Amino acid sequence: MSLCVASRSLSPSFSLYRLFVKRTSQPAMEKHPQDDADAMKNEAREGLSKESHDLKPSKTISDRLITHLLNLYGSRAMASDFEIYAPDATFEDQLMCARGIKQIKSAFYSLSKVFSESAIVEYSIKENAISPSKQEILIDNKQHYKFLGRGIDIVSLITLYVENGKVIRHEDWWDKKPLWNRQTVRFPLFGRVMEVTRRGTMLATHAMMGFGKDP
Numbered sequence: 668m669s670l671c672v673a674s675r676s677l678s679p680s681f682s683l684y685r686l687f688v689k690r691t692s693q694p695a696m697e698k699h700p701q702d703d704a705d706a707m708k709n710e711a712r713e714g715l716s717k718e719s720h721d722l723k724p725s726k727t728i729s730d731r732l733i734t735h736l737l738n739l740y741g742s743r744a745m746a747s748d749f750e751i752y753a754p755d756a757t758f759e760d761q762l763m764c765a766r767g768i769k770q771i772k773s774a775f776y777s778l779s780k781v782f783s784e785s786a787i788v789e790y791s792i793k794e795n796a797i798s799p800s801k802q803e804i805l806i807d808n809k810q811h812y813k814f815l816g817r818g819i820d821i822v823s824l825i826t827l828y829v830e831n832g833k834v835i836r837h838e839d840w841w842d843k844k845p846l847w848n849r850q851t852v853r854f855p856l857f858g859r860v861m862e863v864t865r866r867g868t869m870l871a872t873h874a875m876m877g878f879g880k881d882p
Contacts, residue, residue: 727794728794728802732751733806735749739775749772752835764862764865770873772876773873774872776876783813783814785813792806802828803827804826823841824839826838849862
């Protein structure tokens with residue numbers, strides 16, 4: 668009887684012993700140094716992949732401006748499209764010389780009043796950095812207009828002078844010829860007359876368009 672009791676009293680220890688032997692007898696998973704190296708490589712790849720996904724190429728100045736210019740020349744300008752200009756910016760082509768955003772608005776809002784169609788249909792862009800805060804953007808382009816049912820195509824060179832992200836001067840040279848003024852013509856008096864004529868055309872257009880009032 669005592670032996671039986673002794674046998675039962677030893678059974679819990681014996682069970683723990685069997686469990687210990689069973690666990691320690693299983694082969695341990697050895698970690699090879701190469702496994703650590705591979706894991707580090709995978710983490711590095713994942714990090715680079717995440718960085719390449721997060722880092723999106725920033726837009727250039729010309730990328731940001733061209734959408735607004737296409738709207739301006741396409742007779743679909745909105746007030747927000749003129750935010751590319753500095754408050755005292757100028758715009759000049761063979762017909763008009765606008766000074767300030769309100770006059771520039773009148774110049775482009777008037778396109779839909781004169782032409783049934785207007786658009787830049789082809790263009791290429793070259794961007795020149797003058798300084799960290801100043802850029803010159805050259806847009807070689809082809810413009811299409813329809814006047815009284817007749818199509819008119821103009822080859823043009825648009826030059827934008829940009830300072831601190833804003834256009835301070837916008838020139839549109841039709842047929843890629845410089846604008847007529849006192850500096851570009853043989854007779855300064857004739858150049859002066861052309862300057863006054865462009866200003867007069869602009870002021871008349873400005874009045875007709877409600878002095879730059881947004882539609």
